[in-house]
Amino acid sequence: MDEGYVLVIGSAGIDIKGRPDSPLQPGQPNPGRVRNSVGGVARNIAENLARLEMPVVLLTALGDDTGGLRVLDECRAAGIDCDSVQIIPESRTGTYLAFLRQNGELDVALTDFEVMQHLDSAWLRDHAGLFAEAALVVLDATLSDEALATVFDLAARYGVRVCADPTTPSLAGKLCPYIDRLYLITPNAGETSALCGLPRAATDLDTAIAAARGLVALGAAIAVVTMGELGLAYADRSGGGFIRALKTRVLDATGAGDALTAAIIFGLLNDVDLDEAMRLGVTAAALTLQSRDTVLHSLSQELLYDKLLV
Numbered sequence: 001m002d003e004g005y006v007l008v009i010g011s012a013g014i015d016i017k018g019r020p021d022s023p024l025q026p027g028q029p030n031p032g033r034v035r036n037s038v039g040g041v042a043r044n045i046a047e048n049l050a051r052l053e054m055p056v057v058l059l060t061a062l063g064d065d066t067g068g069l070r071v072l073d074e075c076r077a078a079g080i081d082c083d084s085v086q087i088i089p090e091s092r093t094g095t096y097l098a099f100l101r102q103n104g105e106l107d108v109a110l111t112d113f114e115v116m117q118h119l120d121s122a123w124l125r126d127h128a129g130l131f132a133e134a135a136l137v138v139l140d141a142t143l144s145d146e147a148l149a150t151v152f153d154l155a156a157r158y159g160v161r162v163c164a165d166p167t168t169p170s171l172a173g174k175l176c177p178y179i180d181r182l183y184l185i186t187p188n189a190g191e192t193s194a195l196c197g198l199p200r201a202a203t204d205l206d207t208a209i210a211a212a213r214g215l216v217a218l219g220a221a222i223a224v225v226t227m228g229e230l231g232l233a234y235a236d237r238s239g240g241g242f243i244r245a246l247k248t249r250v251l252d253a254t255g256a257g258d259a260l261t262a263a264i265i266f267g268l269l270n271d272v273d274l275d276e277a278m279r280l281g282v283t284a285a286a287l288t289l290q291s292r293d294t295v296l297h298s299l300s301q302e303l304l305y306d307k308l309l310v
Helices: 041-051 066-078 114-118 121-126 145-158 169-181 189-194 205-217 256-269 274-289 301-306
Strands: 005-009 013-020 032-039 056-059 061-063 086-088 094-100 106-112 134-140 162-165 222-226 231-236 239-244
Touching: 005 041, 013 066, 032 041, 032 066, 041 056, 041 066, 041 134, 041 162, 041 256, 061 066, 061 114, 086 114, 094 114, 121 145, 134 145, 134 256, 145 162, 145 169, 162 169, 162 256, 169 189, 189 205, 189 222, 205 222, 205 231, 205 239, 222 256, 222 274, 231 274, 239 274, 256 274, 274 301
Parallel strands: 005 056, 005 134, 013 094, 061 086, 134 162
Antiparallel strands: 013 032, 094 106, 222 231, 231 239
16 A cells, blocks of 8 residues: 555535435425434545545544534544644534435535635645645545645645545536646536536436546546446546446435545555456445445445455
8 A cells, every 4th residue: 555644635514414205395394304424525535534444634624613523523533633623713614404305315405614715725835744744635626726726736746646526516617727637536427517628417327438538638647427326437548437336225325425436545545456446436335325324334444345346
């Protein structure tokens, strides 16, 4: 494995998820089940990596409130180094409020991560030394444009590779200036059309492979396009392919893409071949889909390889 830790930079907060007992009826109360858990795209990736026994340092911003304390406690319990996490007085910890369909897939969500404005360029430069010892930097697109530019500047200064999760279609475009500086990018189908003039969102595995190859043509070393129940398409400079999803019962789709990204990174840092890294990702996503938690607490290297898609 590459020496050093994975430096994960981006959002952390609380996920609140509601799943109705029957199709949602607008304008009235709907019976169902509401759950909450710790979340945030960057934080979810960090926890999945930590549960796969990877050393992880998390850079994020939290409010000085009960949600922030909960995030810190659960991250530390999972083995994430949180010594450089910002706690912002009189700010609220980020929240992801999701309404799920009966099948566990996302219907609509609201996100409130205003606190992330505090993870700014000055603060990142004050922690530049963390980049020097990192094996890899992983970020989500909740960072401001200024903070993103600083991350890529520091990564270049210290010669560390960068992976990016585009996070949402509305945020994905922020990554366009940096495609040719990415070691790995992992958009979902809806995010592909926002990335640097790609002609349209991926709609099937053929268009997903075309989108992945398009991102590699723009300079990304590895591009992975996730397609939900269809699986994923991937490409690097030597070619591309696809991995079909494992058929599984979906309890909650939240966090499955973050598990996929983390497991792919785990594979790449352990020098497995690209196809196996993709199969690790699909397997981690399938395991997470079967859990009501955003991150599968029982995830381990042993479980991942025991259930590995072949």
